[in-house]
Amino acid sequence: MITGFILRALEGKIVVAIAILIGVAILVPALNLLTSPDSALHIPTYAMALMGKYLCYALLALALDLVWGYCGILSLGHGAFFALGGYAMGMYLMRQIGSRGTYGNPLLPDFMVFLNWKELPWFWYGFDHFAFAMLMVLVVPGLLAFVFGWFAFRSRVNGVYLSIITQAMTYALLLAFFRNDMGFGGNNGLTDFKEILGFNVQAGGTRAALFAMSAIMLALCLLVASAITRSKFGKVLVGVRDAESRVRFLGFRVENIKLFTFVVSAMFAGIAGALFVPQVGIINPGEFAPANSIEVVVWTAVGGRGTLIGPIIGAILVNAGKSYFTGAFPEIWLFALGGLFIAVTLFLPRGIVGTIQHGFAGRKALKAAVEAEKGRDAGAVPVARQVQAAE
Amino acid sequence: MPIRFFTLFFLIFSFAAPAFSQGADPKPLFNQLADADFGQAESIVAQIATSGDIRVVPALEAFAEGDLYFRKADKAVFVAKPAGAQLDLIDPVTAESAGQVAKGAVTKIRVNNTLRRAIRAALGGLTLMSPDRSVRLAAADAILLSPSAEALDLVEAAIAKETDRDVKFRMEEARAVSVLSSDRSLDEKRAAIQTMGNLGGRSALGILSSVSSTIDPSLKADLDAAIKAIQNEQQLWDLAQNVWYGVSLGSVLLLAAIGLAITFGVMGIINMAHGEMVMLGAYSTYVVQEVIRSHAPGLFDWSLTIALPVAFLVTGAVGFVVERGIIRFLYGRPLETLLATWGVSLILQQTIRSIFGPTNKEVGNPSWMSGSFPLGGMTITWNRMWIVIFSLSIFFALLVVMKKSAFGLNMRAVTQNRRMASSMGIRTPWVDALTFALGSGIAGIAGVALSQIDNVSPNLGQSYIIDSFMVVVFGGVGNLWGTLVGALSLGVLNKFLEPSVGAVLGKILVLVLIILFIQKRPRGLFALKGRAIEA
Numbered sequence: 001m002i003t004g005f006i007l008r009a010l011e012g013k014i015v016v017a018i019a020i021l022i023g024v025a026i027l028v029p030a031l032n033l034l035t036s037p038d039s040a041l042h043i044p045t046y047a048m049a050l051m052g053k054y055l056c057y058a059l060l061a062l063a064l065d066l067v068w069g070y071c072g073i074l075s076l077g078h079g080a081f082f083a084l085g086g087y088a089m090g091m092y093l094m095r096q097i098g099s100r101g102t103y104g105n106p107l108l109p110d111f112m113v114f115l116n117w118k119e120l121p122w123f124w125y126g127f128d129h130f131a132f133a134m135l136m137v138l139v140v141p142g143l144l145a146f147v148f149g150w151f152a153f154r155s156r157v158n159g160v161y162l163s164i165i166t167q168a169m170t171y172a173l174l175l176a177f178f179r180n181d182m183g184f185g186g187n188n189g190l191t192d193f194k195e196i197l198g199f200n201v202q203a204g205g206t207r208a209a210l211f212a213m214s215a216i217m218l219a220l221c222l223l224v225a226s227a228i229t230r231s232k233f234g235k236v237l238v239g240v241r242d243a244e245s246r247v248r249f250l251g252f253r254v255e256n257i258k259l260f261t262f263v264v265s266a267m268f269a270g271i272a273g274a275l276f277v278p279q280v281g282i283i284n285p286g287e288f289a290p291a292n293s294i295e296v297v298v299w300t301a302v303g304g305r306g307t308l309i310g311p312i313i314g315a316i317l318v319n320a321g322k323s324y325f326t327g328a329f330p331e332i333w334l335f336a337l338g339g340l341f342i343a344v345t346l347f348l349p350r351g352i353v354g355t356i357q358h359g360f361a362g363r364k365a366l367k368a369a370v371e372a373e374k375g376r377d378a379g380a381v382p383v384a385r386q387v388q389a390a391e
Numbered sequence: 392m393p394i395r396f397f398t399l400f401f402l403i404f405s406f407a408a409p410a411f412s413q414g415a416d417p418k419p420l421f422n423q424l425a426d427a428d429f430g431q432a433e434s435i436v437a438q439i440a441t442s443g444d445i446r447v448v449p450a451l452e453a454f455a456e457g458d459l460y461f462r463k464a465d466k467a468v469f470v471a472k473p474a475g476a477q478l479d480l481i482d483p484v485t486a487e488s489a490g491q492v493a494k495g496a497v498t499k500i501r502v503n504n505t506l507r508r509a510i511r512a513a514l515g516g517l518t519l520m521s522p523d524r525s526v527r528l529a530a531a532d533a534i535l536l537s538p539s540a541e542a543l544d545l546v547e548a549a550i551a552k553e554t555d556r557d558v559k560f561r562m563e564e565a566r567a568v569s570v571l572s573s574d575r576s577l578d579e580k581r582a583a584i585q586t587m588g589n590l591g592g593r594s595a596l597g598i599l600s601s602v603s604s605t606i607d608p609s610l611k612a613d614l615d616a617a618i619k620a621i622q623n624e625q626q627l628w629d630l631a632q633n634v635w636y637g638v639s640l641g642s643v644l645l646l647a648a649i650g651l652a653i654t655f656g657v658m659g660i661i662n663m664a665h666g667e668m669v670m671l672g673a674y675s676t677y678v679v680q681e682v683i684r685s686h687a688p689g690l691f692d693w694s695l696t697i698a699l700p701v702a703f704l705v706t707g708a709v710g711f712v713v714e715r716g717i718i719r720f721l722y723g724r725p726l727e728t729l730l731a732t733w734g735v736s737l738i739l740q741q742t743i744r745s746i747f748g749p750t751n752k753e754v755g756n757p758s759w760m761s762g763s764f765p766l767g768g769m770t771i772t773w774n775r776m777w778i779v780i781f782s783l784s785i786f787f788a789l790l791v792v793m794k795k796s797a798f799g800l801n802m803r804a805v806t807q808n809r810r811m812a813s814s815m816g817i818r819t820p821w822v823d824a825l826t827f828a829l830g831s832g833i834a835g836i837a838g839v840a841l842s843q844i845d846n847v848s849p850n851l852g853q854s855y856i857i858d859s860f861m862v863v864v865f866g867g868v869g870n871l872w873g874t875l876v877g878a879l880s881l882g883v884l885n886k887f888l889e890p891s892v893g894a895v896l897g898k899i900l901v902l903v904l905i906i907l908f909i910q911k912r913p914r915g916l917f918a919l920k921g922r923a924i925e926a
Contacts, residue, residue: 074726148906155910160661160725164860165906171857172902175895290857294663294733301730334741341734345727346720 025215029208061311063268069305072241077166079293081141085270090190092133145266174288189284304351425461440513450483519549588617628768641882648862650834666852672838710831867915
């Protein structure tokens with residue numbers, strides 16, 4: 001059954017994408033490690049680190065696309081799941097520092113010694129084991145998503161309201177993680193990592209391995225996402241997105257469907273965060289900033305929501321653009337990003353990949369699509385009203 | 392303590408009424424000091440004090456400091472100040488200069504502690520009996536703040552003469568405070584404790600608690616009762632102060648959210664650029680103030696009044712352009728308005744940053760917004776007071792526009808049923824544009840007010856956007872009253888959580904409570920009924 005599940009996921013484009021990702025996972029580290037720095041084919045370490053970062057962002061965008069593009073839940077709090085995964089990884093890396101910190105305390109990370117703490121808080125227990133930390137990378141974001149979604153979907157909080165409370169969630173976490181007494185390093189976050197699984201995080205080989213890991217995890221998550229969306233469950237998911245009430249009347253438990261997707265998506269985001277942290281070398285509360293989560297929405301929108309490849313392309317393109325602009329013309333980056341937001345919503349509502357898939361429909365067809373969408377929304381009202389009356 | 396005592400009286404006198412004379416001329420009395428021994432000097436000082444002539448105060452102070460001299464030649468008494476090798480002589484009554492003499496030509500009038508006490512008493516009596524009401528009041532207040540047994544006789548003498556009801560009341564209180572530190576009888580002290588219990592206030596509480604260890608055991612019960620009474624009253628005032636802080640924060644939230652109540656609440660646009668409209672309003676204030684500073688400094692107190700229409704027009708115009716240029720293509724796709732308006736907000740931020748730079752801009756407070764005034768046991772600053780008044784007036788003005796004007800009628804009609812409104816001949820695109828412009832304009836006005844209490848920087852809007860959405864969603868989308876109640880209750884809730892858990896945790900708790908509240912009532916406190924809820 002599982003094989004069938006996976007096999008169904010292997011649609012043409014997904015196969016190509018996964019093949020490319022695996023190729024990248026092999027080729028880029030190879031070009032970085034095996035070629036001499038003078039060679040034309042050489043990929044410098046900083047470029048590889050940058051690309052590794054993009055891949056993590058791409059995974060985050062994929063996670064958001066799963067809930068937004070397929071389930072219609074616009075989460076403005078996905079940065080929170082990303083950061084939580086990152087913190088779980090960061091905690092593991094902090095524990096690996098051991099007595100090599102500035103204060104040389106074998107048990108406590110530097111910031112706790114600095115705050116005059118005497119013993120490790122209970123929630124830091126177990127993070128010295130890699131396996132436990134990796135479990136937490138999945139469990140912590142998943143649990144938060146479960147609790148949050150369980151309440152929200154059961155009370156049928158949806159649309160705009162859901163977006164706003166997810167934003168409130170990440171904002172509350174931002175404020176919470178800024179506090180020193182939380183035990184997560186406060187303002188400065190977690191940094192100064194030494195090694196991961198016994199390998200120096202700064203070493204070229206470790207970096208190459210982390211990069212390869214990012215590409216492979218992205219490929220793996222893409223496979224899972226594809227399997228989900230191409231299964232029967234995936235069809236229902238799209239049904240929930242397009243006409244939630246109708247799916248409910250057909251007898252599906254919409255809240256459970258949403259909850260499952262939301263939790264899976266949060267776990268993807270957690271994985272992305274966990275891969276991100278050792279590559280950039282720091283995790284701090286800034287990752288919870290609501291603006292970050294909104295930026296993820298843009299990557300997804302640019303690439304094309306409702307397509308699995310789109311968000312990956314969108315995240316990589318926008319971030320590559322960001323790296324270029326902030327380096328070359330720092331003052332116009334925000335103009336470019338803002339313009340991109342507006343242009344994509346106005347002219348490319350399907351995003352890059354979506355537009356290519358549907359062929360370049362002219363403005364007319366676009367307008368028709370918008371009209372149809374409007375009509376659908378308007379049409380949905382009486383149905384919903386009848387239900388309300390029936391209830 | 393004596394130093395403070397004197398400084399206090401000196402300060403009081405530095406703004407006292409012009410010289411005033413009654414009773415005997417103090418000048419000959421001063422001259423008698425030249426031959427007097429300590430005992431005689433004491434009675435002379437008392438006589439000087441009974442003259443009631445407040446011009447003698449500096450001379451008496453100089454006497455206590457040992458700066459009073461008499462001229463050997465004619466035994467005339469002067470205040471002397473060192474001027475190089477010589478001494479400046481100053482007339483003790485008129486304070487006119489009487490020339491310079493060599494140090495050998497004068498003799499210091501000696502002073503001892505008993506005499507100093509007498510002088511201090513005389514000084515206190517002089518101010519307590521000053522013909523100027525405000526000086527008497529200030530003197531009584533001074534004794535209230537730093538009571539002493541020595542002042543008691545003076546206060547009692549002053550009470551006997553006092554005719555002004557308020558001042559007399561204050562003096563009675565000062566007397567009660569002084570009795571406790573004197574060696575009067577227990578009954579008098581008991582009465583004093585009761586007076587202080589009725590008086591209340593932090594200083595009374597402090598005095599009562601400080602004497603509680605030394606006081607006669609038989610008075611202990613009365614003392615505790617009085618302390619308890621004051622504490623209860625104090626708690627009530629603390630509560631009132633907290634409510635006020637809450638209302639004040641709530642009014643800031645209301646200001647920030649009220650424009651959003653139109654663009655998001657009424658129109659359903661997730662306007663992420665709302666915070667930037669507030670920011671534009673604040674920068675309009677800055678520009679207006681700069682223009683006034685360089686061209687018409689005299690108008691500075693009017694700068695906010697001038698900035699209000701300017702900010703409204705600027706942000707309203709920006710809102711109009713944004714609606715016509717971007718948002719009108721996105722009706723029916725609320726989640727995408729979020730993206731587009733977020734883009735607008737980034738562009739506006741960067742534009743302001745490019746023009747004015749990334750640093751905070753200085754926006755001044757006009758004089759009528761500075762300072763504070765006491766209200767019972769709490770202190771209210773004028774700028775907070777004005778912001779509360781201002782936000783409520785904007786709220787009610789908006790309510791009138793929505794409910795009573797033709798434009799408001801059109802606006803509500805378009806919101807409730809666009810097609811029907813259009814069929815009735817309402818130009819819906821025009822109404823959309825004006826509504827969005829109105830919401831943006833109000834955000835701009837809010838920016839004028841917020842520029843008074845917050846840093847004016849390109850990031851100003853970012854700090855308000857989440858709070859604003861919380862307020863509107865909590866209050867109930869599409870309901871202005873909900874926004875008012877939401878803002879005030881969130882403000883008060885925040886301020887009540889703050890003392891026990893701290894500011895940041897308080898804010899986190901409020902956010903969590905809102906998230907939970909939305910689960911219970913997904914449409915907010917005051918949900919709209921009917922079709923609008925499905926939009």
